[in-house]
Amino acid sequence: MTWSDASLIAPILWVTLGGVAVLMTDAFWRRAGTGHLTAVSVVFLTIAAIYAARSDASGSAFAGALAADSFSAFFNLTFIVVALITLALGSSYFADEEQPLVEFFPLVMFATVGMMVMAAATDMITIFLGLETMSISLYVLAALQRRSILSMEAGFKYLILGAFSSAFLLYGMALLYGSTGSTHLPTMATAIQGVGFDRDLLFWMGWGFLLVGLGFKIAMVPFHMWTPDVYDGSPAPVAGFMAAGVKAASFAAMLRVVWTGLPALGDMWIDMLVVFAVVTMTAGNLIALAQSNLKRMLAYSAIAHAGYLLVGIVATTPSMTDPAARGILFYLMVYALMNLGAFALITLVSSREGEKVDLAGFAGLARRHPVISACVTVFMLSLAGIPPTAGFWGKVYVFEAAVRDGHTVLAVIALLNSAVAMFYYLRVVVLMYMREPEDEAYTGLDPQVGAAMVVLAVALLWIGLFPGPMAELARQGVSALAGSF
Amino acid sequence: MPDLTTLHVHLGHYLTLSAILFFIGVSGVVFRRNAIIMFMSIELMLTAVNLTFLAVSRQLGDHQGHVFVLFALAVAAAEAGVGLAILVEIFKRRGSIDVDDFRKLME
Numbered sequence: 231m232t233w234s235d236a237s238l239i240a241p242i243l244w245v246t247l248g249g250v251a252v253l254m255t256d257a258f259w260r261r262a263g264t265g266h267l268t269a270v271s272v273v274f275l276t277i278a279a280i281y282a283a284r285s286d287a288s289g290s291a292f293a294g295a296l297a298a299d300s301f302s303a304f305f306n307l308t309f310i311v312v313a314l315i316t317l318a319l320g321s322s323y324f325a326d327e328e329q330p331l332v333e334f335f336p337l338v339m340f341a342t343v344g345m346m347v348m349a350a351a352t353d354m355i356t357i358f359l360g361l362e363t364m365s366i367s368l369y370v371l372a373a374l375q376r377r378s379i380l381s382m383e384a385g386f387k388y389l390i391l392g393a394f395s396s397a398f399l400l401y402g403m404a405l406l407y408g409s410t411g412s413t414h415l416p417t418m419a420t421a422i423q424g425v426g427f428d429r430d431l432l433f434w435m436g437w438g439f440l441l442v443g444l445g446f447k448i449a450m451v452p453f454h455m456w457t458p459d460v461y462d463g464s465p466a467p468v469a470g471f472m473a474a475g476v477k478a479a480s481f482a483a484m485l486r487v488v489w490t491g492l493p494a495l496g497d498m499w500i501d502m503l504v505v506f507a508v509v510t511m512t513a514g515n516l517i518a519l520a521q522s523n524l525k526r527m528l529a530y531s532a533i534a535h536a537g538y539l540l541v542g543i544v545a546t547t548p549s550m551t552d553p554a555a556r557g558i559l560f561y562l563m564v565y566a567l568m569n570l571g572a573f574a575l576i577t578l579v580s581s582r583e584g585e586k587v588d589l590a591g592f593a594g595l596a597r598r599h600p601v602i603s604a605c606v607t608v609f610m611l612s613l614a615g616i617p618p619t620a621g622f623w624g625k626v627y628v629f630e631a632a633v634r635d636g637h638t639v640l641a642v643i644a645l646l647n648s649a650v651a652m653f654y655y656l657r658v659v660v661l662m663y664m665r666e667p668e669d670e671a672y673t674g675l676d677p678q679v680g681a682a683m684v685v686l687a688v689a690l691l692w693i694g695l696f697p698g699p700m701a702e703l704a705r706q707g708v709s710a711l712a713g714s715f
Numbered sequence: 716m717p718d719l720t721t722l723h724v725h726l727g728h729y730l731t732l733s734a735i736l737f738f739i740g741v742s743g744v745v746f747r748r749n750a751i752i753m754f755m756s757i758e759l760m761l762t763a764v765n766l767t768f769l770a771v772s773r774q775l776g777d778h779q780g781h782v783f784v785l786f787a788l789a790v791a792a793a794e795a796g797v798g799l800a801i802l803v804e805i806f807k808r809r810g811s812i813d814v815d816d817f818r819k820l821m822e
Binding site for chain 2: 359366373379385386412
């Protein structure tokens with residue numbers, strides 16, 4: 231490791247250092263509550279964010295294993311924001327336990343490191359390492375509430391299926407290494423362009439397994455079975471972190487991998503992805519309609535959003551000005567914000583024992599907490615993709631790119647799906663405003679979670695009204711991605 | 716009886732063997748209900764992948780596959796550590812490691 235390598239990955243190093251610092255703080259400066267741990271984490275995340283935001287240096291670090299450019303900077307900022315909000319939600323959620331679950335803080339930091347490595351990785355080895363750093367931290371986070379059997383089972387289920395899918399991913403990588411002769415993505419891309427792979431069994435099997443492995447992580451149907459159970463059983467802030475962070479990191483890696491192979495993959499691959507995209511969003515939306523438990527509803531909605539993002543993957547082509555990739559980046563950032571908002575609502579109303587959050591529990595929430603209800607309305611409108619919220623622009627960018635690429639039918643199916651999805655998102659809003667509150671309905675209010683919700687809602691409205699700057703950041707990210715090949 | 720002195724083992728054999736091992740692992744995860752056996756099957760899948768990496772690496776005369784295997788081994792060990800810890804905790808509470816008993820989430 232040279233000094234220039236270290237300075238290129240400064241944001242990742244600062245978050246790593248932060249994770250270690252939180253562990254040390256807990257070991258040597260044990261106090262009641264979790265405020266001091268939150269403070270240490272926030273300080274290090276803020277330093278990392280500053281480094282990520284003013285990264286004018288770009289280049290390739292560690293002999294081509296990681297790339298530091300606008301693409302990784304965009305995702306670094308996304309993950310840092312996700313981690314900050316998660317900490318805001320979790321610090322009070324876990325402080326309430328008789329014994330505060332201090333492991334939450336370092337694990338969130340290390341999972342964030344994994345996500346950042348995944349987004350910056352330009353070598354299959356680093357993609358795998360980032361993915362596992364993220365996943366192993368998340369297995370523990372899902373199982374964090376040791377008093378709740380639900381949480382333990384969620385962690386175990388996530389671990390078995392996650393390890394199973396990682397094995398597929400790894401096998402795909404091994405076969406691609408065998409057929410292209412390298413694990414370094416740009417070298418692979420050159421090899422792919424030079425030789426025809428039409429009849430190469432290893433190459434096609436490799437892509438198939440790679441897609442299965444990534445499909446598990448992004449909750450693509452038919453590899454989505456774990457999602458509802460794991461989200462339902464995990465502590466609410468962790469479920470939000472999973473939904474927002476894992477999806478963004480996996481799609482970042484997927485984008486880079488797909489760009490590597492696209493010249494050789496051809497129409498059959500695109501047709502296959504179209505089928506996956508349609509099935510994923512339709513199944514996700516239809517099953518979400520039938521849910522009465524908010525956490526499960528959001529899990530199926532996460533599956534549907536993976537389908538919308540796959541529309542972008544279908545339409546993407548490696549170029550500096552690719553509109554589909556720009557749409558994906560924008561969508562991922564916005565999805566992270568609105569989804570965290572929805573999970574903040576669950577954090578607010580769920581009991582600490584991991585009980586199920588029934589939709590009826592929100593009846594009449596507007597009567598008691600008008601500000602919170604207004605925020606939730608923004609999140610739900612944004613998830614449904616209604617202007618003037620940011621979710622609308624995410625969908626516009628992705629679907630417009632699909633139409634421009636000639637996938638009009640796919641874009642129409644995606645629009646019809648969005649219309650179906652409106653029903654179950656708006657149901658939450660209707661329940662809050664139109665019904666009388668139930669007796670045992672939620673009455674308390676956690677100021678920290680409330681503040682996080684207000685910040686998220688304002689950000690979503692702001693991006694919705696002025697999508698330009700964020701779209702410009704996404705565009706810069708895409709042109710940096712194209713430059714890294 | 717084949718003449719063993721002329722029998723050559725080359726890349727194709729290694730790839731076939733690792734594919735067979737991998738799918739033995741897959742069927743173990745899919746069909747067995749004992750959590751420990753499922754873990755062992757996942758380890759078998761990862762080992763099969765490592766064999767592919769090493770065979771290819773040897774064939775190409777390239778070191779990247781070796782590096783990958785070292786990382787994959789470390790990751791597999793970490794995963795098993797976390798998995799067994801969670802499993803012990805579940806066993807303490809439930810007295811069973813049969814995954815068909817893990818049904819609380821589905822209710």
